[in-house]
Amino acid sequence: MRLLVLGGTEFVGRGVVEAALARGWQVTVFHRGRHRAPAGVRVLHGDRVAPGGLGALAEGEWDTVVDTWSAAPSAVLASARLLADRVGHCVYVSSRSVYAWPPATGLAEDGPLVEGAAADAGATDYARDKRGGELAVTQAFGADRSLLVRAGLVLGPWENVGRLPWWLNRVARGGPVPAPGPRDLPVRFIDVRDLARWSLDAAEKRLSGPFDLVSPPGHSTMEGLLGACVRVTGSGAELRWLDAETIAAAGVEPWTDLPVWVPRGELHDAMHRADVSLALAAGLRCRPAEETVADTWAWLGELGTSAPLRPDRPAVGLSQAQESALLGG
Known part of the structure; x- marks a missing residue:
């Protein structure tokens, strides 16, 4: 598998990269260079919120891209549009914060959602930005090529x-x-490594749609x-x-x-x-x-x-x- 991780040097992104390398995948990370990337990856540098900052991603093809962005949805939309014709599948690490408040006890993936920031919007608040990121990915890749990982406490x-x-x-x-x-x-909570393992398994299976991910x-x-x-x-x-x-x-x-x-x-x-019955049925192990x-x-x-x-x-x-x-x- 050829994997592109947008970020990939900190916490969730780092966990995904380490898990992919352990599987023998070919991993590329795109990041600003503020932190050292894990050994064994191909590194592309750029700042996705700067003018022309996505230039390093103008060429290349990958099977899957993983994005963990949690600020302005417009950054998610710009990268997703750039990659949609050259990447088969997109995994967006979202959050259970996207559910409308107060979420009902035992809420599943079909529960009511916050009104997301527009896919091309700047930063608003965490919940709306994450929902806006979901909308951006789905808009660019289509629902059948978009996996939305709604993580709980990591x-x-x-x-x-x-x-x-x-x-x-x-x-x-x-x-x-x-x-x-x-x-x-x-x-x-979800251990970052269990989140990474499940997400990569789901990418191999080309799962799509939202999944709540917590223990x-x-x-x-x-x-x-x-x-x-x-x-x-x-x-x-x-x-x-x-x-x-x-x-x-x-x-x-x-x-x-x-x-x-x-x-x-x-x-x-x-x-x-x-x-979390949907994720458990899809192989979640904690x-x-x-x-x-x-x-x-x-x-x-x-x-x-x-x-x-x-x-x-x-x-x-x-x-x-x-x-x-x-x-x-």
């Missing part, structure tokens, strides 16, 4: 958002750690995730479990101040009660949560420095003052 090695790395680094420091509960609160029910819990952080770091940290009311009273925000965690309610249902945690910790150790963070995303995690407030000073 964790694992190469993470550049900082959620799991923050927990691992905090737990590694030891001592009492605020642990948002309850302990048995369900947590569902099945029962994958993990907050205790399972944070307990794994304690075990893999060997820190002996003490998890001090707190209820949602205590956390709210301290002015601590779910998801941002306490990465991954959201309390029971509408948002939790939207994130952690999706119907590794145990402890493996994701252990491999992310190993990756952080290999870096020898802090994890890379996307400049367009806010920092996550508790401040010292917030932690002190949660732990009672």
